[in-house]
Amino acid sequence: MVVDQVSDSELDRLFQALADATRRDIVARVLTGEYSVSGLAAEYAMSFAAVQKHVAVLERASLVTKEKRGREQMVRIHLEGLRRARRLLDDYEEIWQQRVARIDDILAEG
């Protein structure tokens, strides 16, 4: 079973946030610059409310930040959150790589 320093709930939020194709697409879009929620909604064949919900999930996972500007809600990428996501994912992927390296060390002892 995988155990890491990060809490399970933190990981779950992150993984759930990025498990959805629309949310990944939103992340990819706001990486190029900020979008209003209505601007994002115009890009997808779904309701404003549905897009707003996706943005809220990303916000909870610290992948984007939302800021009210006039009547618009502006969505920006939260680079630190994304970098953290990468670190967590790398950790997760590396668990077995590290195990293999440790096995190799033990075997080298003869």
Add this chain to the structure above:
Amino acid sequence: MPVISSEKDVEALRFTIVAEFDASVERVWQIWEDPRQLERWWGPPTWPATFEKHEFEPGGKANYYMTGPEGEKARGWWKFTAIEAPNRLEFDDGFADENWAPVDDMGITHAAVTLENIDGKTRMTTVSGFESAEQLQKMLAMGMEEGMKEAMGQIDAVIAAPAPI
């Protein structure tokens, strides 16, 4: 690095890693069979594993805990579903509570390990299958891998580019 390949199969909910070691199949088998060797590599240095029970036989159970940097313990159990020394072992792996009772809603991973002699070296193939609803989240983590890689490539481009306005 002795790792030859790793693969994430989202549809089959499977993670496979293939490694080759410069040791005999019998020697590599020991790192699974001997709990003192097993606990030297199962957990990372920051979360070392301790196996309190290790019934290395078909139907046998293992109980282990991993100790975190603050001294906290995360407990887990294995159930060996197949053991064919020295070439194959399979086991279920799940979380346990402080009385070693399985925490079912956390999900079970099924691991299948194969050891083959390839020109005097040992090829170890480990396949981890995720089955339950909770394990699905780990599968989703793999599902996001491609999307993440794309996004990561873009981050680097964005960071390198001058800030807009």
